[in-house]
Structures are given as structure tokens and as C-alpha cells.
Amino acid sequence: MPQNVNELSVISSKQLYHYLEKRSSRKPDEFNVATNLFNGLVKGIEDVGMMQKLTQDQKKMLRKQSVDDLKNLNLLWLDSMINSEDQLREKMSLFWHGHFACRVINIYFQQQLINTIRQNALGNFGELLRDVSKSPSMLSFLNNQQNKKQHPNENFAREVMELFTMGRGNYTEDDVKEGARAFTGWGFSLHGEFVNRPFAHDDGNKTFLGKTGNFDGDDIISILLEQEQTAKFITQKIYKFFVNDTIDSEKINWLAKRFYESNYDIQKLMSDIFLSDWFYDEKNIGIHIKSPIELIAGIRRFLPMELDKPEVQLLFQHVLGQVLFYPPNVAGWPGGKNWIDSSALMFRLGIPQILANADNFVIRPKDDDDTMMGMEGVDKMERPRQVNSVVDWDSVLKVFDSEEKENLLEKISSIVLQTKDKIDSAVIDKYAGKQTREMYIQTMIVELMSTPEYQLC
Amino acid sequence: MLMFYKQKIKFNILIMLLKRKEFLQIGSLATASLFVPKFLKAFEQKSIVPPGNKILVVLQMSGGNDGLNTVIPVRNDIYYKSRPHLGIEKDKALLLTDEVGINPALPAFKQLFDEGGLSIMNGVGYPNPDRSHFRSMDIWQSASDSNKYVYTGWLGRYLDAQCDGCGKPTQALEVDDILSLALKGENNKGIAVKDPARLYNTSNEKYFREINAVHHPEEETVDYLYKMLSETLSSADYIFQQSKLHPSSQMYPATGLGKNLKTIASLIMSDINTQVYYVSIGSFDTHVNQDNQQKRLFTEMNDAVNAFINDLKNNNRFQDVLIMTFSEFGRRVAQNASGGTDHGTANSMFLISGGLQQKGLLNAMPNLADLDQGDLKYSVDFKNVYATILRQWLHADDVSILGKQYELMNFV
Numbered sequence: 046m047p048q049n050v051n052e053l054s055v056i057s058s059k060q061l062y063h064y065l066e067k068r069s070s071r072k073p074d075e076f077n078v079a080t081n082l083f084n085g086l087v088k089g090i091e092d093v094g095m096m097q098k099l100t101q102d103q104k105k106m107l108r109k110q111s112v113d114d115l116k117n118l119n120l121l122w123l124d125s126m127i128n129s130e131d132q133l134r135e136k137m138s139l140f141w142h143g144h145f146a147c148r149v150i151n152i153y154f155q156q157q158l159i160n161t162i163r164q165n166a167l168g169n170f171g172e173l174l175r176d177v178s179k180s181p182s183m184l185s186f187l188n189n190q191q192n193k194k195q196h197p198n199e200n201f202a203r204e205v206m207e208l209f210t211m212g213r214g215n216y217t218e219d220d221v222k223e224g225a226r227a228f229t230g231w232g233f234s235l236h237g238e239f240v241n242r243p244f245a246h247d248d249g250n251k252t253f254l255g256k257t258g259n260f261d262g263d264d265i266i267s268i269l270l271e272q273e274q275t276a277k278f279i280t281q282k283i284y285k286f287f288v289n290d291t292i293d294s295e296k297i298n299w300l301a302k303r304f305y306e307s308n309y310d311i312q313k314l315m316s317d318i319f320l321s322d323w324f325y326d327e328k329n330i331g332i333h334i335k336s337p338i339e340l341i342a343g344i345r346r347f348l349p350m351e352l353d354k355p356e357v358q359l360l361f362q363h364v365l366g367q368v369l370f371y372p373p374n375v376a377g378w379p380g381g382k383n384w385i386d387s388s389a390l391m392f393r394l395g396i397p398q399i400l401a402n403a404d405n406f407v408i409r410p411k412d413d414d415d416t417m418m419g420m421e422g423v424d425k426m427e428r429p430r431q432v433n434s435v436v437d438w439d440s441v442l443k444v445f446d447s448e449e450k451e452n453l454l455e456k457i458s459s460i461v462l463q464t465k466d467k468i469d470s471a472v473i474d475k476y477a478g479k480q481t482r483e484m485y486i487q488t489m490i491v492e493l494m495s496t497p498e499y500q501l502c
Numbered sequence: 503m504l505m506f507y508k509q510k511i512k513f514n515i516l517i518m519l520l521k522r523k524e525f526l527q528i529g530s531l532a533t534a535s536l537f538v539p540k541f542l543k544a545f546e547q548k549s550i551v552p553p554g555n556k557i558l559v560v561l562q563m564s565g566g567n568d569g570l571n572t573v574i575p576v577r578n579d580i581y582y583k584s585r586p587h588l589g590i591e592k593d594k595a596l597l598l599t600d601e602v603g604i605n606p607a608l609p610a611f612k613q614l615f616d617e618g619g620l621s622i623m624n625g626v627g628y629p630n631p632d633r634s635h636f637r638s639m640d641i642w643q644s645a646s647d648s649n650k651y652v653y654t655g656w657l658g659r660y661l662d663a664q665c666d667g668c669g670k671p672t673q674a675l676e677v678d679d680i681l682s683l684a685l686k687g688e689n690n691k692g693i694a695v696k697d698p699a700r701l702y703n704t705s706n707e708k709y710f711r712e713i714n715a716v717h718h719p720e721e722e723t724v725d726y727l728y729k730m731l732s733e734t735l736s737s738a739d740y741i742f743q744q745s746k747l748h749p750s751s752q753m754y755p756a757t758g759l760g761k762n763l764k765t766i767a768s769l770i771m772s773d774i775n776t777q778v779y780y781v782s783i784g785s786f787d788t789h790v791n792q793d794n795q796q797k798r799l800f801t802e803m804n805d806a807v808n809a810f811i812n813d814l815k816n817n818n819r820f821q822d823v824l825i826m827t828f829s830e831f832g833r834r835v836a837q838n839a840s841g842g843t844d845h846g847t848a849n850s851m852f853l854i855s856g857g858l859q860q861k862g863l864l865n866a867m868p869n870l871a872d873l874d875q876g877d878l879k880y881s882v883d884f885k886n887v888y889a890t891i892l893r894q895w896l897h898a899d900d901v902s903i904l905g906k907q908y909e910l911m912n913f914v
Contacts (some may be wrong), residue, residue: 386691
């Protein structure tokens with residue numbers, strides 16, 4: 046938030062971290078956007094098999110309602126990322142949202158999963174992993190409802206190992222098969238409750254990662270957590286997300302060892318990262334390409350605004366390639382340079398002007414079903430669209446009240462941009478509005494946000 | 503609120519200063535290029551695709567087109583039994599052979615077939631098919647196995663193989679506002695351009711050109727973004743200029759696909775170095791009331807493709823252009839209870855060109871007596887089709903692009 050900017054300059058980075066940590070330690074509010082219609086339709090249906098009792102029209106209505114509710118969930122979370130003071134928790138939740146990527150059109154399930162993630166984002170990784178693995182979202186997305194003794198389905202076991210814990214190359218195909226046998230019987234009710242179906246469970250002996258026993262799903266997760274490789278895999282992914290895409294094995298090994306020894310305490314791992322001097326090294330600053338969500342939330346955090354149609358942010362997410370609750374697949378968003386192509390970059394550079402009401406835009410996404418998340422008809426015509434926003438410039442301008450005019454550009458630039466080399470000040474100055482001091486500041490902020498440098502943090 | 507309102511008025515004055523229009527150098531490329539001498543140079547070498555060079559146009563039919571009502575087995579009892587309402591009668595279908603008909607809304611395709619300009623590949627799919635739109639589209643676009651997650655596309659990797667560091671980012675264009683995974687490579691990406699004039703206007707903002715011109719190399723990631731910006735600005739100029747060189751005089755239908763194919767035709771007739779174009783039509787997700795929806799989309803496709811082919815023929819380029827159609831999956835053999843069909847597996851592909859080596863029906867129709875839980879079993883892996891096009895049409899290294907050697911076919 047802009048009003049905090051000046052405070053930021055007087056406290057040390059480590060003090061700031063302690064503040065963030067403290068703020069984020071409180072329990073997050075649960076999201077609940079599932080509408081009455083959805084509740085009404087689902088109510089009374091005990092088992093997913095009973096879905097057949099619904100008519101075609103009811104099913105269709107359920108899906109449509111889910112899609113609508115998911116849009117609200119998306120915007121609610123985005124708002125929370127923008128306005129919440131629990132920034133560490135929100136950012137960590139965004140990380141886990143990509144790590145435990147899940148794409149199901151069911152508002153109950155998605156809502157339950159994101160609440161689980163936000164709740165445990167800074168808690169214990171083992172518990173988070175267990176809760177997520179037992180969530181109806183993940184069990185349904187990875188087909189474990191179909192994983193039965195007579196017909197094992199390996200999808201769930203494979204992804205739990207490949208993407209959630211150890212990473213490819215650290216287990217055999219036999220481990221996948223045996224793991225899948227242990228997970229047989231794990232399922233869920235339509236209400237979104239985990240159910241263990243003993244009749245579908247294979248209770249024979251399994252040999253998994255060198256251990257043999259009559260394992261069930263919980264045992265498999267425990268064995269996976271016993272592997273130091275799991276700590277290493279998770280640490281490396283967190284390092285890439287928060288520190289640098291280029292990995293530093295020495296640092297990662299040090300962090301992973303402590304993470305493992307702490308029995309997977311996520312908050313401790315984050316303290317280890319943020320309280321290390323190397324985190325603030327020049328080579329680790331201004332090199333991470335912001336994800337579309339980070340970009341949108343960042344602009345809006347700095348420029349408090351009211352949007353007349355907040356849904357437009359869904360369109361932004363779609364155009365830029367990151368729609369919350371719609372990851373491309375179970376591997377999540379690849380991130381980094383994958384965010385950037387010509388059209389995405391030009392749109393990124395245009396967003397500050399669009400959001401600040403200074404420009405319109407023309408976008409007509411292709412008709413492609415579930416990726417459109419019910420946005421069909423949003424923009425069938427190729428016509429310029431205008432976002433009507435009201436920016437609370439007063440709170441932004443206040444930050445620069447005490448600044449001499451000749452220092453303004455440097456000051457604004459140092460706040461808006463995080464890259465080591467700043468953009469050529471003559472160019473920024475040339476395009477800035479000179480009529481009034483307010484205008485000068487406003488135009489410079491929007492200009493600086495419309496640069497390649499602003500894509501980085 | 504009042505305070506906000508006042509601020510808004512103030513900001514509206516500021517808008518005047520930032521408005522794009524004011525940044526535009528109207529109609530003057532020369533002036534704009536003063537800011538960008540470095541990257542326009544890349545194009546001065548005139549690396550033109552000479553006439554005779556091969557061009558691929560990929561037409562994506564999004565949503566899962568019903569292949570069995572597209573290429574129809576008109577003498578198959580199982581087909582009519584499975585589709586008592588949706589089945590297309592033999593006398594309604596446009597007959598290609600005694601056994602096979604094409605959807606009545608595709609007369610231009612029937613004519614192309616008769617002339618030897620259209621081949622049909624049946625039963626195309628992949629092992630362990632996925633019935634989610636998104637995932638299956640992912641698999642087709644990335645050309646990955648269904649249990650692997652690959653974040654580059656097959657045409658993006660074509661760009662990586664063909665033009666790494668060649669400074670010609672316009673080799674693959676998607677006529678759309680958003681770039682598909684298919685055109686994203688590791689190091690090179692195609693360009694999404696719905697309308698060359700609009701892209702030109704967006705990128706011709708003096709401010710972008712100027713920050714780009716004053717940028718000097720620093721940290722690698724910043725440089726990557728500036729390189730992308732440079733390429734976009736210069737490509738936007740280049741595409742716009744080229745699109746104006748030979749505006750197509752052919753009449754195209756005023757539909758989405760009609761407009762997009764017209765844009766592609768104008769670029770094909772120019773000197774642009776583009777070898778791959780990508781365009782989509784949809785949605786073919788016909789769970790309900792399939793007949794009307796498929797008919798509407800096929801009519802749009804028929805008329806647009808017909809105009810495009812005539813344009814190519816009139817300009818003597820039909821033998822140099824190959825159109826490949828695909829959809830992320832076909833639909834189930836049996837109709838559902840809502841006058842539609844649900845997500846299925848294997849599907850047919852159209853290959854259209856004046857330069858086909860093998861014409862007509864390229865293989866047998868799918869076997870409706872041998873189904874996998876009501877779904878067609880695939881007989882051709884789509885990656886064999888990709889490999890053939892990459893190697894024999896685009897003369898590219900199919901093995902490095904697809905990660906292994908797929909058996910090549912003979913249609914081109």
C-alpha cells in the first residue's frame with residue numbers, strides 16, 4: 046500500500062520480514078462463495094454415484110453455477126492478495142496453488158482446497174500434503190475415485206510422487222504401481238468430504254521405496270516425507286519462486302537440510318530464506334519475471350483503485366496466461382520466461398494505462414470452452430473496451446509530499462522499479478505531464494509501470 | 503466518493519497526455535524507424551521466402567469436432583444404430599466414395615476432394631486418450647505423450663530448430679489475440695497478431711520505442727524482455743508493411759474465420775518470411791443440439807476455406823500451401839440423450855493443398871465394431887502426421903522437434 050512506502054525506507058528488510066511474519070501468523074478468513082443454488086442442488090446427495098439422480102439440466106445448471114462461483118472466488122482471492130496485510134501468507138498460498146495445481150469445475154471442491162492451502166500455507170508441509178491429498182479436488186482431478194483394488198489407476202500416486210514430493214527420477218515405475226495400490230479406496234463424497242472405501246482398498250502387502258508392508262495412503266505419504274529428497278525438491282521449487290530462477294545448490298542444500306530437520310516447518314524455511322544476507326544480494330533482486338497475478342496485484346497494491354467491472358481482471362488473467370483455479374495442468378504454471386511472448390508483453394506494458402483509465406483495449410479471446418471459464422460473450426465484437434477505474438491518487442501523492450521536484454523521478458523510480466539499472470530518466474521525464482506537480486507524479490508512475498523493468502521483481 | 507470523483511476528473515486530463523493516439527506518427531513508418539535502427543536492420547537482409555517455398559496453415563477446430571458426422575461411413579449399420587437421430591443419411595451426405603460421405607455443409611470440401619486437393623486421414627489420435635478439452639488440446643499442441651507435461655509446443659520447437667538466433671521472429675504467426683502453446687518454443691516464440699494494423703498501432707507508441715532505443719545490455723532477464731520488445735516492435739512494422747503490399751482482392755465471407763484467412767492470404771502473397779500460420783474456429787463442443795451448431799460452424803469453415811483456396815489458386819500459390827485441420831478429440835460413437843455427442847477419442851484430419859502426393863482417403867475408416875468402451879481406437883498417432891509435415895513439407899528436423907523418430911507418411 047502506498048502509504049507504507051515511506052515507513053519501508055526506514056526499517057530494515059529483516060524487521061520488515063518479522064512484521065510480515067507476524068501479520069501472516071493469524072488465521073486467514075475462510076472463503077465461502079458457493080451460492081445457495083449450488084448448495085441446494087448438492088444437498089442430500091450422499092455419494093458421487095448419486096449424481097446420476099440429477100437430470101441433464103440440473104447437471105448443466107450445476108456446472109454453470111460452479112463456473113460463475115469460481116469467478117467470484119478468483120476475484121475474492123485476488124482482492125485479498127491486494128488488500129490483505131498478510132502478504133507472506135498470500136504469496137505463499139499462490140506458490141502452493143501452483144504447486145498443488147488442480148483444475149476442476151466444482152466450486153465446493155476448489156473452495157475447500159484453497160481454504161486448506163491458505164490455512165496451512167506457512168504451517169507444516171506434511172500436514173498440508175496430507176490435507177491436499179485427501180481433498181476432493183485433488184482426488185477427483187487425479188482420478189483416485191476410480192482407483193480401486195480390481196482396477197488400479199496410477200494417476201494420483203504418480204503425480205503425488207512426481208510433482209508434489211520427490212520429483213521425477215527418484216523412484217521406479219514399480220514404486221508408482223505399488224503406491225497406487227496403497228491409495229486404492231481413497232475417495233470423496235459430493236459434499237466434499239474425504240471417504241475411505243474399504244471395499245475398494247487393496248490390503249495386500251506392498252513394497253514401496255524399499256519398504257514392505259500392508260500400506261495405505263497415509264503410510265505412503267509418511268514414507269514420502271521420510272525421504273530427504275522431498276525436502277530438497279520442495280525447497281528448490283520455493284527457492285526458484287522466491288529467490289532466483291537460477292538455482293544455487295549450496296544454498297538449497299543448506300535450506301533443505303534445515304527444512305527436513307524441522308520436520309517440514311514451512312515458516313522456518315521462509316525465515317531461513319528471508320533472514321539470510323544472500324537473499325538481499327544484488328544478483329537475487331530484480332531478476333524474477335512477475336507472474337500475471339503478481340503483476341496485477343502489484344499494480345493494484347500500489348495504486349488503490351475502484352473498478353466498475355472487476356471481472357475485467359479475469360480477462361487480463363486469461364490474456365496473460367494465468368487464471369487462478371485454472372492451471373494449465375497438474376504441473377502448474379511453468380513460469381519464468383514462459384510468461385512472455387510478443388502479445389503478452391505488449392499487453393503487460395499496456396495494463397497500467399488501462400487500469401489507470403488512460404487507455405482502452407481490444408481483446409477477443411478464442412472460443413475454447415472450459416478455458417473461457419464462462420467468459421463466452423464477454424467480447425464477441427472487436428471493439429475498444431474501457432476500464433472505468435477511480436484511482437485514489439491522494440494516498441499515492443501523499444507519499445511524495447516532502448520530496449523536492451528534482452528528486453521526484455529518482456524517488457518514484459526507486460519505489461516502482463526493483464531492477465538494479467534504472468530506466469533512462471531523460472525519457473521518463475520527456476513523456477511526463479508537466480502541467481502540475483500531481484500530473485507529473487501520476488504520469489511518471491504509470492510510465493514506469495509500463496516498462497520491461499516493471500515486469501521484474 | 504466525491505474525492506474519488508474529483509480525482510477522476512483530474513486524471514481524465516492526464517489521460518490526454520498518455521493517449522496512444524498522441525504518440526502515433528500517423529502513417530509514417532520512416533519517422534518511427536528513426537527510433538529503431540538496430541532491429542529494423544535485421545530485416546534489411548531481405549530474407550524472403552521465395553515463391554515455391556512451402557507454407558503450413560494449421561486450422562484448429564476447438565471443442566472436439568464430431569468426426570463421424572464430418573466424414574460419414576454411409577454404409578455402416580453400426581453408425582446408424584448408434585445414432586438413430588444424429589446419423590446423416592446416405593442421400594443427404596455428399597458422397598466421396600460409395601462408402602464414405604462428407605457433411606452436407608461442406609460442399610467446397612467435397613469439390614476439393616474430387617479435384618485431388620483434399621486428403622483425409624482417419625482415426626487419428628494418441629495412446630491413453632484424455633477427454634478433458636484443455637488437457638487433450640495441451641497434448642495435441644505440445645505433441646507430448648498423454649502422461650507427460652511439456653510446456654513448449656511443436657511449432658515453437660520448430661522455431662527453435664529452424665531459426666535460433668536468426669532474428670526473424672515472424673516465421674510463425676497465429677491470427678489471434680493470444681498465442682497458443684503450439685507456437686511457444688524454448689527460446690523462440692511465434693507472434694499472435696489478430697489484425698496487423700492494430701498490432702502496429704499498439705506497438706507504435708513512441709514511448710515504447712524510445713525506452714527500447716535507450717536500453718543498454720545489463721542483467722540477462724531484463725535483456726530478454728527488451729529483446730522480446732525489440733522483436734515485437736520491428737515485427738509489428740514488418741507484418742503491417744507486408745500486409746499492405748498485396749491486399750487480397752478476393753471476396754471473403756464476413757465471418758471470423760473469413761477475416762482471419764484473408765489476413766493470412768494477404769501475407770502469403772507478400773514477401774513475408776512466415777512459414778507457419780495458425781488459426782482457430784470453435785466451439786465444436788456439441789453436447790446438445792449438435793446438428794445446428796455443427797452446421798453453422800461448418801458453413802463458416804466451408805465458405806472461408808473456399809474463398810481462401812480460390813485466392814491461392816488465382817495467385818498460383820495453392821501448390822505451395824498446406825492446410826491441416828485438427829480437433830483435440832472426436833466424439834463418442836453413440837449419440838447422447840440431448841441431441842448431441844459427448845467427448846470421445848480418435849478423429850479425422852483434413853489435409854488440403856495443391857501439392858498433395860497422395861490424394862483422397864488416406865486410410866481405412868474407423869472400425870465401429872471394435873470400440874474401447876464406446877470410443878474409437880486410434881489407428882494413426884497424430885505425431886506421425888506432424889513428423890511428415892515437418893520433414894517433408896517444411897524440411898525441418900522432425901526428430902529433434904518431436905523428440906523421437908515417428909514413421910513418415912506419404913501425403914506430401
